[in-house]
Amino acid sequence: MFIQNLFRHWTYRFFAPGVLIREKYEAFRGVLEADSRAHELLADIEEIYISRSPVDISRVEKLCRELSFAVESMVDGLIRISPLENLTLREIYRKINFYLELRIAPPEHPFFPPFVVLLDRPLEGSAALVGGKATNIARVSNELGLPVPRGFAVTTRAFYYFLEFNDLKEPIKKALSGLDLSSSASLEAVSNEILRLIRGAVVPPAVEEEILSAHDIFWGEDVDGEKPFSLTVRSSAVGEDGDLTFAGQFTSVMGVGRDELIDAYKEVLASKYSPRAIDYRVRNGLLDSDTPMAVLVQEVIPAQVSGVLYTRDLAVPEADLSVIYAVTGLGETLVSGEVTPEVVSVSCRDGFEILSRKSGGRAGEIREGTHILDEGHIRILAGWGAQMESFFGRPQDVEWCLDCKGRLYVLQARPLDVEGRGRELFDRQTEDGDEEGALLLEGGETASAGRGCGPVFILDRDSEIGMVPAGAVLVARYGRPHYTTALDRIAAIVTEQGSRAGHLASVAREYATPFLAGLEGATKRLVPGMVVTVDATRRRVTEGCLMAASPSPPAKRDNVFEKSPFRRLLKGVYDIVSPLRLVDPASPRFVAEECRSLHDLIRYVHEKAVGTMFMVGGAKGGSSKGAKKIVSDLPILLYLLDVGGALTPVSKDSAQVTPGDFVSYPLRAFWKGLTDPGVHWSGMAHFNWSDFGDAVAGGGVVSPDSPGLASYMVASDDYLNAHIRFGYHFSIVDALCGENEGLNYCNFRFVGGGGRPEGRGLRALFLQGVLEALGFLVSVKGDLVDARLREMERDELARRLTSLGRLLGATRLMDMQLSSIDQIPGLVSDFLAGRSRFDLEAQGRDG
Template sequence: MELIADLGEKSGGEYIFDRKYLVDLTNNLHTLLLRMVNGLNLIANKRYMELYSTLDRIFQPLEAELRGRLLLSEEMPLVIALNELPLDHPELTGGKANTLGRAIQSLKLPVPDGFVITTRAYRKFLEINHLEERIHAWLESWAAGEQDAGQTSRQIQYSILAGLVGRELAAEIRRHAAREEVFWAVRSSAYGEDGELSFAGLHDSRLHVPSGKILSAYKEVLASLYSREALIYRQKMGLLGEEAAMAVLCQETIISRAAGAMHTLDLSNPAANRLVIYAAFGWGRTVVEGSGPVDRFVVEKDPPHRIVEREIAAKEFMFRPKPGGGEEKVAVPRDERQQPSLKDEAIGTLVKWGLSLERYFKRPQEIEWAQDEAGKLWLVQSRFMTISRTVIPPPENIAEITSRYPIIIKGQGTVAHAGVGCGPVYQVDSDAKLSRFPEGAVLVVKYTAPWLTPAVPKAAAIIAERGSAAGHLATIAREFRVPTLVGVEGACERLREGEKITVDTKQRVVYAGRVKELLQYELVQAPAFEETHEFRQLRRLLKRIAPLHLIDPQAPDFTPQGCESVHDVIRFIHEKAVNELMDLPRFLKRFRGVKIFSLISEVPLDLKILDLGGGIDPNVQGSQIRVEHIRSLPLKALWEGVSEPGVWSTEPVAVDFRGLMSSLTKTWAEAPGATAYEGFNLAVVSGVYMNLHLRLGYHLNLVDARMHPEPHHNHIYFRFVGGVTDITRRSRRAQLLAHILSKFQFKVDVKGDLVVARVLHLPQEEMAERLKVVGRLIGFTRQLDIQLKSDADIPQFMESFFSRNSQAGETPLA
């Protein structure tokens, strides 16, 4: 997990690395996982041999990636609707389509309907026409100086235009373009296009194409991938030949009364915090190609978005669609030439779009838009603006300027992702507040946790009092380029709800108000390393290494076949290894050298302890130990809570007739999550780790915890299920547990009488306090399902627990 975390940190763009780092890390991961699979099969008597083929399945694509080949699964579609794009696969749909897919799905912006002919379709086209090896040979000849770029381009383009689309692909395209009355804009969406690399103007588009000619238009756009200019551009940008892949975006033609572009940064005055809208009548070609005079509107980014400059040009001609396809240049009526092509209301809508796109993509945007004859605005395209470094203020000026602003916090915390963000403070301590998180706010929390992930794409910055720069939330923040600072003591008290602040995580400074010069400086910086081949390769590797899909051990896909990533394999091995240790009779029969200790305690639990090393005093003689012999930090902390005076009552509880009948008819098999192990309770421990299974009557407690000196290694996983009464009363106890645990910053899920609670990445001392709480809960709620006769009893028992807890020195945190 440390190797995966390191890979995630590198993806933030603050660290320089080379291809050797990627190769070495991938090889190390493979070696470590092989050892883990070997170890699991050793203790499980070779019952998980299938994991070897799972490793091959996962690592073969990683090795292919490192050899420079773009990875496209055979299961990926040839053609897919624009509103159904898988956003985590830009290699399938290309940069332009992926951006529009995000605008549709994440930002809910109006985008013309259409579909994408994917990069897998491109690969299939090459395969059908036996072009892959020929193209490779021509590119090799050019690289060796045997022919020039122009000759190479002509050879490849002629071969593509003469190729066959193929029956399967042609049928898929025709199915998506079935309506004969619709005309299409057929546009390039090459891999990497409009992302870190723009390819602006290097690939072709075909406008107003009738459905019957869409296949020939498709091949023309494919061929533009190998234009002379595109070949030279890719060579300069370090793109390997194997990375060249063309998806094609097909969208319904918008018959526009006006169209144009918008720059969310005014390049003529970057410090002014303004954006610029360009507009003309008809199609946007006049604006994009600069073939005629256009209207220009300069608008302030800050509300109320005042239009500070308004230039209305004499627009003599415009481009419009021809009835049978294609376009034509026509004259603008004389009485309209001096009229503005865009009204103020439409300008206001475009400004909101621009700010939303800029905030989401964390970079200034160059946006193309169109307004149809009914007045509706459509987003046509959005890409990163290419910005000259000459517009950036010198760093020494920035330091001088920022010194004039009041500072709230300085020099605290650890940088999880470097950057600058500004917005109102919004503190989240519950699911309800999370669901209302506003676009552009600064997320301020006590602890980083995976459940906060939905707020990350909307956040201008993140500040946490506790957490790890290598944790899950930090990884997501880096993916979305959200400036993030963790370990900022007292942030929740010092940052008032709704207060506008500017967060500079690079310098670990939080300013009061909006530091516009600092924001401008950060916005126009071009992250050059993020445009290298190695960085793009790292991001693709990370998608196959870091995600965790296997969450629930009870799910039917919790199998070797269900593992989709390196992280999944680690999760599967951990779960199955713990299960093997739980089957004590079989385990002890095969590993007779492993010693099991019996804990002698006043608490009435028959607890056996298996020490993996460092968990029990090494000077202990015999197999019986007392609490003072425990060296495992998690078990020590939990037992302190379990054995708290008054927590563990052995008094009999009166059972009413309904509860009695329920207990008489209940069997343990009814409880979800019941294990095959019967008999005593078990704790598997080391110095910093504990996996505890406690069966108390008809309910089961599982606690998996780690207390490492480095907080990002730490976790508590608590699972509770079962009870003696009917499901209604058992569910009440589950709700009580959930209410109490959530007050101590656990993320809790409840299903019937099953409670699953997690807390992550806290320092050792805070993990110890929470384990004490779990220990107290295990004793406190042992027979509560019998006593919880109505929902009205829940608050009473919560108050009782917190009263006892405060006497023990613990108070809830939320």
């Protein structure tokens, strides 16, 4: 967007003939194009890291490869421009690229046998081989000696082999790299694409053979003993049933015979990529390649009674109580809620005494006093529960059944999530008795139950969602899907529109974030900063915070995501991509050997390419076609290349020009803003850099006699392209400002770098506010602000250019003093009213 027009106005003929040939000019053009692309990619990666977006790692991998390619193009371009000065540059690029590759290259997974493991023999290192569910059931059987259904597991090796055999790894990664969790359409499309791939693939013959022979070992024609009436095939993913439950994420196929076994296996594999399962995995920061799918094949026990045993009562998790839920027949009716179960509470002390019993049955058919489970079975189950809890070292959620011959079986055992659900129950029980503050608002719809309190944050613009502080009550007009990115850190959300059926609501429920939707007048009645309690369950908002201080699940979830494999990997990538060490071109350390990150390389190559093209440092003097140094009061080194009618004819032959020589209309307008009397250019030395630690090594301004150069302008009578760099900040203005209104335009880009991420984000918001008020169409991506304006009358556009000039001066050090989003609206109006100083010194003076 910035380069195209520049090169339309600026051709190689304007460089000193003989010194620069066309090839160098083309190389330089390539460097600038790649530089522009690299900055965009860098902003994409930084945004994923800083705003903690849940994306699949394949997206990061793709962005990194593209970024690395762009940087390589820059390096190659600079070597073509000046080969001798840059002998080691390619090696340095290769080294940084290798560090990046080492971090993003996907791990190799074994895909050789065993493809199938029988569950009735001890397994070594089994969780990685057969997943959590199969491991647990095998241990219950082999190590505790409890009865379980016979069966086998199809290993993760088989899963990896399935992917290799069908060449699915790359296409799955490609699909996942396009995933956008803020759009349910995107999630759906990505899932569909992968499901299509898996369903169209074949199970490798070696795997099929092992599955069928394992089947025949237990239930073959020539095997004596009971034949099962059917089989169940279910997921046993790695990571499932561990700290994260993946509750109900994957498919189980029931009633499977030998002939349907292979298809059922494939169906369970495919469920790893159902929309819900992908969403859950990515939001929890798990990697696709680290959560392979093993599959459990077991005989179905013809059950007369089935149920669930919790080895703790969730209402009072600290008490030694087990709770048994039982229904007649197979267990699905319990899970689906069709039937009310019989509930038995058992003490785990004193010989498993039965404390209470409540009868169950179908609605309308419940008769108190009738029981489907006798006391003997209850005691056996409670005893097994205690055994399993002590064996696994944590409370268990056990599925069991009783067959027609009166034999009990353990079907599944997994950790019981006492904390999350325990708190929910606790809240429900205590809320009615609480005192409350004054009622502020009432109504709406419970989109996600629960209560939360915190200071009100009113979202004015969708793009500000990244600025919502942790612990706030988010108040917005709409319930946009991308607000999900804030759900893991806020106390509650209130919207004027929206309902419990939306995507935001379903994610809020999963995150246990209270969400009150459709509450009219919320953005007007609630005041920013005011502490309120949102009771989404009872649909009311009250003043103050009367909830008992308790560690909230959002904080816990935050922690899970922050420590997840995805975030750890991303941090490693970020450290190689983003930190900028090379900030001061005047420093003796501004050399290729000091480059540690791709950002350093981008900065270095750009600086050197521009410097070489403008022949800086060489006392060329007097060249009529080269760039001219601008002599002015501004403490920045600035060169100007006149590509036709930008300067007075008398200045044509001098190496230096003054602003008095400017004829170019857009240049004069822009310069007027840069030199606005309100802009504070001097006094830089008074700024206390040491307060900002390592972020500042010499930024601010380029010293006037510095051999380095990054600021230059290319101008004609009606065109201006300015690359302005102050320390870390880098801006581009590209404008055509002539008589023909239809052709006129102005593009503006601002890239930060350095400074604290919060300050940078706030500064971007400030810029957005000002630019939008000036009529620009603005997009913000992390630290990169892009703004564009089209078809504007010449004088109008000139006024905008003056404002841009003033804006660059004003924002020079702004990120250093921004600390809160509340400052932004005031600062935007101050700027529009003519204020141009926002540095600390000015603030001290004002206060």
